[in-house]
Amino acid sequence: MSKLIAISLVLLSSPVFGKTIEVPCVNGGGSGGWMFSNLPGHYFPLKLIKINKLPQSSIKKHPMYVPNVFTNTYGTCIVIPAKHP
Numbered sequence: 001m002s003k004l005i006a007i008s009l010v011l012l013s014s015p016v017f018g019k020t021i022e023v024p025c026v027n028g029g030g031s032g033g034w035m036f037s038n039l040p041g042h043y044f045p046l047k048l049i050k051i052n053k054l055p056q057s058s059i060k061k062h063p064m065y066v067p068n069v070f071t072n073t074y075g076t077c078i079v080i081p082a083k084h085p
Contacts, residue, residue, distance in 0.1 A: 019084055020049065025077035026064045034077055037064050043081035050078040 025034045034048060053075040054062055062074040 020078060020080050021084065022076050022078055024063045025051070025075055026062070027073040027075075028069075029071050029073075035064075036077065036079070039081070042083045045082050047080040048077055049080060052076045052078070 023036050023039060025036050027034045034051065036046070039046075053073060059065060059074050065074065066072065
């Protein structure tokens, strides 16, 4: 629990060096939270601003879509990366 608090404090206190971007994201449920694909390591930590969940009819077009996995929630996430070129 204290590790989670420490990570939260770092995310809240880190300065913003980049700009707001929109990236594909997926939430498989559980403690993993929203996950992002193919982002450079220097983008982290991210500050998640907003989640735009995809309607059911367009999920198969999502770049992170995995067939036969019905527990995921797909969307695009508005984030501020720690450093963005």
